[in-house]
Amino acid sequence: MIILITGGAGFIGSTLADKLLINNNRIIVIDNFDDNYDIKLKEKNISHNLANPNYKLYRGDICDKKFINEVFKKETPDVVVHLASCVSVRNSFKCPEKYLKTNILGTLNILEGMKNNNMQKIVFASSSSVYGNCRAENFRENLKLYKPISIYAMTKLSCEQLLYTYCTNYNINTVCLRLFTVFGPRQRPDLAIRKFTQNILNNKPVEIYGDGTSCRNYTYIDDVISVICSAISYDKTPFEIINIGGDRSVTLNDVVKTISKVLNKEPKIKKLPKQIGDVERTVCDNSKAEKLLNYSPQTDFETGIKNFIKWLK
Ligand SMILES: NC(=O)c1ccc[n+]([C@@H]2O[C@H](COP(=O)([O-])OP(=O)(O)OC[C@H]3O[C@@H](n4cnc5c(N)ncnc54)[C@H](O)[C@@H]3O)[C@@H](O)[C@H]2O)c1
Known part of the structure; x- marks a missing residue:
């Protein structure tokens, strides 16, 4: 297959490219090496693939x-995996215009490119943040009320709706995966698990926003990659929104405890006020993913942390 990955130099995109290349697919990557974090990390994520004849990178x-439009005229991917995005909840309040432009207009450009060149399948990385401060015991895709509390979450929800419009009118088959916080090797440096681990290793204080009882459903990168591969092949229905989460939710306090247990090192804790846009909890119901994509998380939180720390060291 020919698969075009936008944001393919990032954490999830570069890991996906590696996996798809092993299986003899041809990979086309679009990435602008945005400086939201050290671009050397992105260059490193892709450097080993640059000489591969099955791999092509467009910097843009x-x-x-x-x-x-030029890329889509030259290339004829069977599937587009659209991961390019401004990604931080907190930063989305610092530069809201950039978030709306990249995430919504950028997605529109991808869809127009696909429509104009008769491309018919897209997998989109949405986010658990679209649920906002949802009170439901478990977050299910069919909840009626979505109240995103960050600019980032709002853009992801808008994209889901934009994708629905293009699917309905132009037959672009769509799978939106609502990813719940992804972690593992190559994780972005701005995400809590990586920051906490680095600070404990460097004897610096671990900054906890709020009282540490907020919780997230963490999803291990390998589980995310294998379910994206399933979504690439999925062809039963034209439009689906599907949660992808880990095996359970973990409080921030327990994240720190697990990391320090694996490192065998006591953390210094610094408590800070709760941050704007951060939701209280994410609790994933994976039953739709299980049913449609045969998904079940294979890596529990502690094993994932062990793998991540091994890689980071
Ligand atoms: N990591 C998570 O926990 C998580 C959770 C939910 C959803 N997601 C979504 O998954 C996708 C990938 O996330 P990630 O964690 O790998 O982030 P990442 O920042 O590592 O990867 C995103 C990539 O997109 C590129 N990019 C940004 N703006 C671009 C633009 N205008 N043009 C071209 N490329 C651009 C960046 O340079 C980067 O390489 C994103 O859409 C993100 O919103 C991630």
């Missing part, structure tokens, strides 16, 4: 409509 911006 999904907001550049002309560039996107």
Whole structure:
């Protein structure tokens, strides 16, 4: 298959490219090496693939409509996996315009490129943040009320709706995966698990926002990659939104405890006020993913942390 990955130099995209290349697919990557975090990390994520004849990298911006059209005229992917995005909840309040432009107009450019070149399948990385401070015991895809509390979450929810419009009118088959916090090797440096681990290793205080009882359903990268591969092949229905989460939710306090247990080192804790846009909890119901994509998380939280720390060291 020919698979085009936007954001393919990032954490999830580069890991996905590696996996798909092993299985003899041809991979086309679009990435602008955005400086939201150290671009050397992104260069490192992809450097081993640059000489592979099955791998092609386009350095460019999904907001550049002309560039996107040119790529889509030259290449004929069977599937687009659209991961390019501004990604941080907190930063989305610092530069809301950039988030709306990249995430919504960028996605529109991808969809227009696909429509104009008769491409018919997209897998999109949405986010658990669309549930906002949802009170339901478990977050299910069919909940009626979505109240995103960050600019980032709002853009992801808007994209899901934009994708639905294009699917309905232009037959672009769509799977939106609502990813619940992803962790593991290559994890972004701005995410809690990586920051906590580095600070404990360097004897620096671990900064906890709020009282540490907020919780997240953490999803291990290998589980995410294998379910994206299933979504690439999924062809039963034209449009689906599917949660992808780990085996359970973990409080921030327990994240720190698990990391320090694996490192065998006591953390210094610094408590800070709760941050704007952070939701209280994410609790994933994976039953739809299980039913449609044969998904069940294979890596429990502690094993994932052990793998991550081994990689980081
Ligand atoms: N990591 C998570 O916990 C998580 C959770 C939910 C959803 N997601 C979504 O998964 C996707 C991948 O996330 P990630 O953690 O790998 O992030 P990442 O920042 O490592 O990867 C995103 C990539 O997109 C690229 N990019 C950003 N703006 C671009 C633009 N205008 N044009 C071209 N490329 C651009 C970046 O350079 C980066 O390489 C994102 O859409 C993110 O919103 C991630």
